[in-house]
């Protein structure tokens with residue numbers, strides 16, 4: 001009896017909260033684990049089988065097991081979500097404050113580059129880039145254009161790692177400071193360059209490449225190694241190669257897993 005009442009309360013609270021623009025859907029255990037690990041303010045966690053999610057946390061993420069155990073409540077996910085993640089768990093977390101994010105991106109000296117995506121179109125690509133930026137310890141990912149980098153499908157593709165870096169939408173006027181390296185197949189060969197820690201690393205849209213406005217602002221155009229007759233690489237793989245060339249996490253107090 002009390003379980004059923006608990007479920008009903010959780011369903012009602014989820015429905016009320018889910019319309020709130022300030023909350024972000026975390027779909028699945030992996031996203032929840034990363035969000036908790038990187039300090040997200042997680043407001044609700046619902047699961048078809050809370051005990052199974054507690055067991056998953058014990059097995060895969062003992063560092064956040066206590067948080068998962070405290071937060072998770074039972075609810076039939078298929079009544080709350082259009083698509084239920086195979087791990088049977090979903091959560092709502094607070095979207096970080098935009099002004100604070102922008103202020104952090106503008107702070108110099110900067111210990112690691114900011115990735116700039118110039119009018120990206122593919123939500124999965126943007127999520128993959130956030131995941132890369134988090135893994136490499138980049139300062140952040142900023143996007144120009146109308147795509148919301150916190151769209152639920154971007155957060156899904158980013159595996160909840162939006163909370164491990166800074167992710168914001170910007171305009172040309174609010175582009176963070178720093179030398180601008182725009183990646184373009186016509187640019188200077190990347191292996192002849194060192195990418196500085198305070199760099200802005202800019203990548204063009206999937207269809208049109210770097211926009212004329214951003215190209216005009218670039219201090220360097222940079223190309224990745226590529227055989228003749230191949231036109232270009234995928235956006236997210238280009239970001240991966242460039243961050244790898246920059247160098248990745250340094251000994252800055254963050255533990256580096258090798």
Ligand SMILES: C[S@@+](CC[C@H](N)C(=O)[O-])C[C@H]1O[C@@H](n2cnc3c(N)ncnc32)[C@H](O)[C@@H]1O
Nearest residue numbers: 183184185203204207209210223224232233238
């Ligand atoms: C799918 S590509 C864009 C292709 C687009 N049709 C064009 O004309 O540039 C997306 C972005 O990845 C980066 N990129 C892809 N291949 C690259 C290469 N060989 N060298 C440098 N950047 C590359 C660029 O920033 C590019 O704008």
